[in-house]
Amino acid sequence: MKKIKTAKLKIIISILSISTNILIGEQLGLEKISSVEQKAVYITQPPSDSSRLFTLNEKGFIQIIKNGETLKKPFLDISDKVKISFKSIEKKGLLGLAFDPNYIDNGFFYLSYINKKDSLTVSRFRVTKNVEVADKYSEKTLIKVAKKNNSNFSGHLNFGPNDGFLYISLGDEKHSPSRIGSSLDLTNFYGKILRIDINDEFPYSIPADNPYLGDIYKKAEIFCYGLQNPRRFSFDKSTNDLLISDISKVSWQEVNWISWGNSKNANFGWDIIEGNHCVDQEELCDTSGLVMPTYEYPSKASYLQKLLNLGSKETYGCEVVGGYVYRGSKHRSLYGSYIFGDYCSNQIWVLSKKKGNITIKNIKSQLKKNSQSFPLTISSFGEDNSNELYVVDYMGAIYKFISN
DSSP, X not given: OHHXXXXXXXXXXXXXXXXXXXXXXXXXXXXXXXXXXXXXXXXXXXXXXXXXXXXXXXXXXXXXXXXXXXXXXXXXXXXXXXXXXXXXXXXXXXXXXXXXXXXXXXXXXXEEEEBTTSEEEEXXXXXXXXXXXXXXXXXXXXXXXXXXTOXXXXXXXXXXXXXXXXXXXXXOSOSSOOSSOGGGOTTSOTTEEEEEBOSSSSSOBOOTTOTTTTOTXXXXXXXXXXXXXXXXXXXXXXXXXXXXXXXXXXXXXXXXXXXXXXXXXXXXXXXXXXXXEESSTTSOOOOTTOOOOSEEEEBSOOHHHHHHHTGGGOOOBSSEEEEEEOOOSSOGGGTTOEEEEETTTOOXXXXXXXXXXXXXXXXXXXXHHTOSOOOSSEEEEEEOTTOOEEEEETTXXXXXXXXX
């Protein structure tokens, strides 16, 4: 009898718990899963891996988190090749990491970094027979681009989920408007996202459907352009939409959410527009043919800007941190929405786009309320192979989204 009563009690408690969750809605939180070295800037996972996460450190090395524990020995250390900066406004060192879609078979992965000569370098490396140690001397350089005047040179890497090609983001040569904007000049790589095929030829070939293939006056690697500092971009794993967070050093931070088809050959407008605003505020600008941002918020905003923008949503900061459209199975309230944040104001938002309607929700307060600790400085978001999301704290902590 006691066993029957205990079983019934457990069923009643379960029903009450489910009912409570339905009534109050999903409550989101962050769980700190591991500590890593300071200056952590990105986290990702190799294809078909479920036990390890790889954390990129600006100082020039990659750490492995295995089953919640950070391994002592780095997966790779190229700090002797990497140029770092002691200025907080500059982003140097290691910038991007992407594992080859066929990583299990070929062991290839790709890094972008600023080298000692101040050039952006995109290279291929290979893992050793020990799957937790990479071969430092296996480096094969794909692309080098002089850094010039830009203090934040993007450098994100991502493989397209549908085409398997490598996409590379590069910031504009300058952060201030000029007579001839490099990001609108199709004879260079500045202010662009590139798309290359690393599968057949070394260092790479040009995909047959790249928009400028065959045009001798334009760079065939260019996929889209008119960007200021696309520090992070991602693909919606369900729709293949391209999402680009474009950092401004001046007035407006941008989020661009566009279908893959429409993103090919897209002009995002820098340095004609920043956000939805003409860069030259004293003159009307021609926005025809430009892709306007899905969402914008003010940089280093005045009180009036904060009030006029979205009031209680607290959409302000100085450096947008791009994230992901959530396609995991654990958080119903996030499904199909874009999660992103800001490096300076340390906010986290949920951006939804349904039937053309754009809505945004600030979830920082909810996350802090339901978490034992919260990131001090959000440097990046990450996604694992189950499409669950992570937050990288620049100060050396990794958090995972959790809920009731």
